[in-house]
Amino acid sequence: MRLPPLNALRAFEAAxxxxxxxxxxxxxHVTRGAISRHVKTLEEHLGVTLFRRAxxxxxxxxxxxxxxxxxxxxxxxxxxxxxxxxDRSELRVxxxxxxxxxxxxxxxxxxxxxxxxxxxxxxxxFHGDHAFDGxxxxxxxxxxxxxxxxPSDIRVEPVAPYTLVPACSPGLLESARIRTPEDLVGVNLIxxxxxxxxxxxxxxxxxMDHLDLEQGDVFPNFDLAIRAAIMGTGVxxxxxxxxxxxxxxxxxxxxxxxxxxxxxxxxxxxxxPAALLDxxxxxxxxxxxxxxxxxxxxxxxxxxxYA
Amino acid sequence: MRLPPLNALRAFEAAxxxxxxxxxxxxxHVTRGAISRHVKTLEEHLGVTLFRRAxxxxxxxxxxxxxxxxxxxxxxxxxxxxxxxxDRSELRVxxxxxxxxxxxxxxxxxxxxxxxxxxxxxxxxFHGDHAFDGxxxxxxxxxxxxxxxxPSDIRVEPVAPYTLVPACSPGLLESARIRTPEDLVGVNLIxxxxxxxxxxxxxxxxxMDHLDLEQGDVFPNFDLAIRAAIMGTGVxxxxxxxxxxxxxxxxxxxxxxxxxxxxxxxxxxxxxPAALLDxxxxxxxxxxxxxxxxxxxxxxxxxxxYA
DNA sequence: TAGGATGGATCAGAAAAAATCATCCTTGGT
DNA sequence: ACCAAGGATGATTTTTTCTGATCCATCCTA
Numbered sequence: 001m002r003l004p005p006l007n008a009l010r011a012f013e014a015a016x017x018x019x020x021x022x023x024x025x026x027x028x029h030v031t032r033g034a035i036s037r038h039v040k041t042l043e044e045h046l047g048v049t050l051f052r053r054a055x056x057x058x059x060x061x062x063x064x065x066x067x068x069x070x071x072x073x074x075x076x077x078x079x080x081x082x083x084x085x086x087d088r089s090e091l092r093v094x095x096x097x098x099x100x101x102x103x104x105x106x107x108x109x110x111x112x113x114x115x116x117x118x119x120x121x122x123x124x125x126f127h128g129d130h131a132f133d134g135x136x137x138x139x140x141x142x143x144x145x146x147x148x149x150x151p152s153d154i155r156v157e158p159v160a161p162y163t164l165v166p167a168c169s170p171g172l173l174e175s176a177r178i179r180t181p182e183d184l185v186g187v188n189l190i191x192x193x194x195x196x197x198x199x200x201x202x203x204x205x206x207x208m209d210h211l212d213l214e215q216g217d218v219f220p221n222f223d224l225a226i227r228a229a230i231m232g233t234g235v236x237x238x239x240x241x242x243x244x245x246x247x248x249x250x251x252x253x254x255x256x257x258x259x260x261x262x263x264x265x266x267x268x269x270x271x272x273p274a275a276l277l278d279x280x281x282x283x284x285x286x287x288x289x290x291x292x293x294x295x296x297x298x299x300x301x302x303x304x305x306y307a
Numbered sequence: 308m309r310l311p312p313l314n315a316l317r318a319f320e321a322a323x324x325x326x327x328x329x330x331x332x333x334x335x336h337v338t339r340g341a342i343s344r345h346v347k348t349l350e351e352h353l354g355v356t357l358f359r360r361a362x363x364x365x366x367x368x369x370x371x372x373x374x375x376x377x378x379x380x381x382x383x384x385x386x387x388x389x390x391x392x393x394d395r396s397e398l399r400v401x402x403x404x405x406x407x408x409x410x411x412x413x414x415x416x417x418x419x420x421x422x423x424x425x426x427x428x429x430x431x432x433f434h435g436d437h438a439f440d441g442x443x444x445x446x447x448x449x450x451x452x453x454x455x456x457x458p459s460d461i462r463v464e465p466v467a468p469y470t471l472v473p474a475c476s477p478g479l480l481e482s483a484r485i486r487t488p489e490d491l492v493g494v495n496l497i498x499x500x501x502x503x504x505x506x507x508x509x510x511x512x513x514x515m516d517h518l519d520l521e522q523g524d525v526f527p528n529f530d531l532a533i534r535a536a537i538m539g540t541g542v543x544x545x546x547x548x549x550x551x552x553x554x555x556x557x558x559x560x561x562x563x564x565x566x567x568x569x570x571x572x573x574x575x576x577x578x579x580p581a582a583l584l585d586x587x588x589x590x591x592x593x594x595x596x597x598x599x600x601x602x603x604x605x606x607x608x609x610x611x612x613y614a
Numbered sequence: 615t616a617g618g619a620t621g622g623a624t625c626a627g628a629a630a631a632a633a634t635c636a637t638c639c640t641t642g643g644t
Numbered sequence: 645a646c647c648a649a650g651g652a653t654g655a656t657t658t659t660t661t662c663t664g665a666t667c668c669a670t671c672c673t674a
Contacts, residue, residue, distance in 0.1 A: 067388050135369070
């Protein structure tokens with residue numbers, strides 16, 4: 001059975017709910033005549049009388065009484081669905097797993113405490129530089145190449161450099177006698193199971209392309225890879241920003257101090273549509289992100305390479 | 308929040324469900340361009356992008372994905388509601404309580420057994436001659452004055468006369484020494500709690516208007532009043548058709564044989580819109596009603612007054 | 615018991631919405 | 645490189661919808 005004319009349904013629903021055409025016409029901002037016509041159209045489509053035309057006004061027939069609740073409910077579902085989709089009262093933020101878990105998430109409670117009225121909806125997942133267009137999320141935090149061409153209405157603000165540097169536990173450094181990059185041959189080179197390019201980037205930069213990566217252990221994300229490295233499992237291609245704490249504590253060390261390079265993925269960045277600056281809550285959040293970014297970035301840039 | 312344009316919603320729902328405009332256009336019997344426009348309209352209304360325009364076809368955004376299920380559900384609710392209201396596969400019959408319980412209902416199983424595929428939905432309630440117009444019910448069985456003016460498309464077929472005749476138990480007849488209508492003074496005149504006119508009609512016909520009805524016991528319906536009379540509680544204004552069995556069994560008797568008159572309510576009749584004759588199931592039912600009506604009516608008309 | 619008020623139905627014309635047709639654009643596949 | 649697929653778009657036409665005026669029946673009130 002084909003769907004009845006929707007506008008006629010809406011007119012009937014309003015008329016039935018109000019028990020008359022005049023109030024319905026008022027609600028829908030049209031004239032009585034329009035409602036009258038709609039109801040007639042609907043009755044003809046259904047082949048059923050919905051209103052009994054009484055002396056004074058109209059009265060629902062049984063069919064009309066049966067139909068009304070279904071329509072009221074349907075329109076309510078539509079309205080709520082639309083409202084939910086339209087709702088921009090919460091900031092939708094997406095951030096890849098390692099960055100989220102190792103940097104953003106630990107500080108987020110601080111922001112939430114300071115601004116309890118700003119609702120942040122954090123999605124911890126990959127979102128790729130290329131994909132962000134501000135439709136699915138308001139703010140994307142992740143790797144991005146600020147120099148990449150991008151629609152002019154998308155703003156990109158750097159958070160911290162993505163500095164590739166091999167890392168392993170002090171124990172492994174000793175036991176495997178890793179002194180020069182050549183010593184990596186035969187060592188377990190840990191990597192993420194993600195089409196990233198951290199090892200390839202570094203190996204290419206230092207012309208070590210002959211090293212075989214396929215032998216290394218694979219972990220579903222960078223965070224787990226780091227934990228494996230801490231336990232002395234192997235050598236990871238770390239990052240000064242994300243592994244800062246481990247380097248400071250000395251539970252991870254750099255076998256080749258100074259031998260670092262930037263990732264081809266670009267810096268860690270915050271991306272958002274320029275229009276977002278009209279939203280005071282968003283501005284609060286962006287300012288705060290910049291603040292903690294500057295703080296943590298500073299720590300990375302000023303500290304000497306950890307050995 | 309005001310409801311979005313409904314036709315645009317339908318277009319979007321189809322497009323989202325099919326994952327493309329072409330199939331949606333096909334489903335709604337319009338061109339791609341129409342769907343494209345509708346989606347755009349909806350996006351503008353909501354202020355939200357619903358489809359990400361990809362190289363090949365479109366892809367739902369998060370908002371679109373969120374919206375789709377609500378719409379699909381809403382349209383399903385509407386469709387089901389409309390289908391239910393449109394469904395004319397069951398015959399809706401209404402019949403007042405006493406007539407239903409004492410005449411129609413006892414025979415109905417016989418019809419249902421003979422025609423198991425004809426679904427009868429019996430509502431046992433008052434429906435008044437005046438009210439019947441074929442919208443709420445297909446067939447109304449009850450008191451009707453065949454001579455009353457009525458829309459020409461409503462058929463009225465007589466079932467049996469509504470013949471008013473006082474009745475009581477043989478015991479009461481003796482103990483209260485009821486011989487002439489004048490003996491009713493001071494007797495418990497049982498009546499229904501319904502704006503009927505059985506006693507008034509009879510009293511007026513035999514010029515006994517001076518009898519006081521207010522003293523008599525009141526019962527919520529005629530059936531219960533009859534039971535009370537059988538128990539010797541008082542005198543009811545009975546009816547030859549509905550009390551036939553009691554008269555035959557002798558558990559009710561007529562104090563004044565021959566003193567009967569027709570009710571001002573008219574005969575028991577079957578009312579239905581002429582168009583119902585296009586429905587074979589309805590014709591089966593109407594024929595059957597006529598059949599049992601003739602049978603039971605005959606018994607009333609040919610039998611001598613029960614004394 | 616007339617006259618005004620209420621509430622719906624209806625008609626012709628006006629306005630708005632929707633659909634179409636033709637064409638354009640981007641992109642992916644061969 | 646070219647073609648096909650799939651959507652976007654502009655101008656135009658068709659369809660739908662709304663309006664404003666008027667009609668009609670009934671109820672209410674004086």
